[in-house]
Amino acid sequence: MTNRFFLLVFAISILSFTFPVVPAYEVGDLVENFTLKNVDGKMTSLYDFTNEEGIILVFTCNTCPVSQAYEQRIIDLHKKYRKKGFPVIAINPNDVTIRPGDSYDAMVDRAIDKDYSFHYLHDEDQEIAMRFGAAKTPHVYLLQNVNDEFKIAYIGSIDDNSNDETAVTRYYLEDAIAALQAGNTPDPAKTVAIGCSIKWRVN
Amino acid sequence: MKTTIFAAMKMFLFLILISVSFSLRAQDVAVIHFEQLENRIANSGDTILLINFWATWCHPCVEEIPDFEKFSTQYKQYNNKPVKLLFVSLDYADKLKSKVIPFMKEKQLLSEVVLLDDTDYNSWLPKINGSWEGVIPATLFIYKPSDIYLFYVQQLTFNQLEKLLTSQLN
Numbered sequence: 151m152t153n154r155f156f157l158l159v160f161a162i163s164i165l166s167f168t169f170p171v172v173p174a175y176e177v178g179d180l181v182e183n184f185t186l187k188n189v190d191g192k193m194t195s196l197y198d199f200t201n202e203e204g205i206i207l208v209f210t211c212n213t214c215p216v217s218q219a220y221e222q223r224i225i226d227l228h229k230k231y232r233k234k235g236f237p238v239i240a241i242n243p244n245d246v247t248i249r250p251g252d253s254y255d256a257m258v259d260r261a262i263d264k265d266y267s268f269h270y271l272h273d274e275d276q277e278i279a280m281r282f283g284a285a286k287t288p289h290v291y292l293l294q295n296v297n298d299e300f301k302i303a304y305i306g307s308i309d310d311n312s313n314d315e316t317a318v319t320r321y322y323l324e325d326a327i328a329a330l331q332a333g334n335t336p337d338p339a340k341t342v343a344i345g346c347s348i349k350w351r352v353n
Numbered sequence: 354m355k356t357t358i359f360a361a362m363k364m365f366l367f368l369i370l371i372s373v374s375f376s377l378r379a380q381d382v383a384v385i386h387f388e389q390l391e392n393r394i395a396n397s398g399d400t401i402l403l404i405n406f407w408a409t410w411c412h413p414c415v416e417e418i419p420d421f422e423k424f425s426t427q428y429k430q431y432n433n434k435p436v437k438l439l440f441v442s443l444d445y446a447d448k449l450k451s452k453v454i455p456f457m458k459e460k461q462l463l464s465e466v467v468l469l470d471d472t473d474y475n476s477w478l479p480k481i482n483g484s485w486e487g488v489i490p491a492t493l494f495i496y497k498p499s500d501i502y503l504f505y506v507q508q509l510t511f512n513q514l515e516k517l518l519t520s521q522l523n
Contacts, residue, residue: 214410215410285486285487285488286486286487286488289486306475307474307475310472310473310474310475310476311472311473312472312474313445313446313447313472314472317472319473320473320475322475338475341475342474342475342478342479342485342486342487343474343475343478343487344408344443344474344478344487344489345487345488346410346411347411347413347488347489
């Protein structure tokens, strides 16, 4: 009996180590606060932004060609929407040993070169990307401020053409923001798109 | 003297012909839309169809390609059923000449490569698999007569492909 009990305890402890205890966020979930280092050297928390209507949170990086194809659009989105209460916060989750081009120093360089006016945070431990269930770059999460908490309103891509901005026919993210501004629920609330897999650290 | 010149000219023409035919062969990449890929799947008949979604910019994709090629060379048939490997490049269509074809030449790919020019991903990714977020490499393993339709979003090795084939088609 005691043997069995210990076996059970052992099995449970192994399982809890093997599988993430907390499932990834879905649309409608409230987001816990997090704090990451910004390219300006300062620690930045999500809940520093509770005076905003919402946040365009985008997992992106320096090295992925799809992220690069969207880079100017991300810069433009911030310029357009920060005035409307939806600033961009970009997060780079890639493991530095796999992608040296995504190191903190390389992020700082890129932010200066491309004149980023938004926060570009380094998710060094990859915990935030893991918590959000981010799979690729770019991967967008539109957060809505609900009584000074952030709720996920939309997950997916920025629009329907990563290669050619002039050929875009569906502005998924901007439509989702417009829906929130009109007091509606974004539809679609989720889209999928080809991107670069996040480079997860190999233990 | 005349015959030597003639022979040299013949040789020269021969070399030109070879290089032309080689470059034609190497550039034989059809640019397709999703409907055409859907048709290929629908009409795969009794062929064991392996579809690999990749891009020249995707490092893990590039890493696994030699294993897929080796698999395809080794398994033209299995249990008297044809095995077909189709590489579906998700590079942008304007990168066909500058990236995809040079890559194919460099890797000396023998398997068929098509470029899927359909960047409205949200319209077709869910038709391949409902839980596909868009990460590549991704691979489909299809054998219609037995309703086998398997989807993998991960790098696959030669041994994994071989095991997949032998375990599914027995």
